[in-house]
Amino acid sequence: xxxxxxxxxxxxxxxxxxxxxxxxxxxxxxxxxxxxxxxxxxxxxxxxxxxxxxxxxxxxxxxxxxxxxxxxxxxxxxxxxxxxxxxxxxxxxxxxxxxxxxxxxxxxxxxxxxxxxxxxxxxxxxxxxxxxxxxxxxxxxxxxxxxxxxxxxxxxxxxxxxxxxxxxxxxxxxxxxxxxxxxxxxxxxxxxxxxxxxxxxxxxxxxxxxxxxxxxxxxxxxxxxxxxxxxxxxxxxxxxxxxxxxxxxx
Numbered sequence: 001x002x003x004x005x006x007x008x009x010x011x012x013x014x015x016x017x018x019x020x021x022x023x024x025x026x027x028x029x030x031x032x033x034x035x036x037x038x039x040x041x042x043x044x045x046x047x048x049x050x051x052x053x054x055x056x057x058x059x060x061x062x063x064x065x066x067x068x069x070x071x072x073x074x075x076x077x078x079x080x081x082x083x084x085x086x087x088x089x090x091x092x093x094x095x096x097x098x099x100x101x102x103x104x105x106x107x108x109x110x111x112x113x114x115x116x117x118x119x120x121x122x123x124x125x126x127x128x129x130x131x132x133x134x135x136x137x138x139x140x141x142x143x144x145x146x147x148x149x150x151x152x153x154x155x156x157x158x159x160x161x162x163x164x165x166x167x168x169x170x171x172x173x174x175x176x177x178x179x180x181x182x183x184x185x186x187x188x189x190x191x192x193x194x195x196x197x198x199x200x201x202x203x204x205x206x207x208x209x210x211x212x213x214x215x216x217x218x219x220x221x222x223x224x225x226x227x228x229x230x231x232x233x234x235x236x237x238x239x240x241x242x243x244x245x246x247x248x249x250x
Contacts, residue, residue, distance in 0.1 A: 041065055041116050048118050052111045057120070059111035060102060067113030072098040117142075137161055151250055183230045190225040194218055220247070 045062040052058070060068045075097040082094055092100050099121065102110050108123040122128055131139050141160050149158065156167040173179075201210035212218075224247075228239030 045116055057109055057111055058106045062113045065116060067115045069115060075101060135165060186229045187226050190222060190229060194222050
């Protein structure tokens, strides 16, 4: 009996250091996680905002974890029922009221926060050209996630580095100014086909005003028609089928 008791005591003594090691490891992991979270959620936003302030670039204040998302959502909700004047093309105030408010407060270039990710709004044409034609890899693309990649593929919009350079080299000849000008007639014809039924409805109604339903879907079809005609030429019906298939996938 005495020997058995001694063995049990030795086993318990042997287990004690192991349990302490596990607890110490967990404490290290927890401390590392907390430190990493503090760096990403507190220190880095503060440092980024301070660096931009030194360059004269300001913006709405960063809020822990959520950034400016709640402000933007509140502004969009406030304008959700606004109706634009029929002669107005100023859609920013309706669909992106937060950007209009921030431009008015902080200027044409400002820093905002999508969660804890900084976003620099740039409206200087030369700077936009520099970013879009960048070959240094300084302006990285945001990872869109697997669902969006499955829908759109990793083409020019989402690729980086050598892949981006190769895609841009391939598509660039199709988007020269002369070729874009040649496409305008096709674009106008597609738009005319969509608008003519609207005009017929208005002409047949009292007062020359008619209600057009499902405008959003008609614009989706207009986009498909324009790209199908310009990209596929005489085989535009095949291009239209590609868009419809992608729409179903979406």
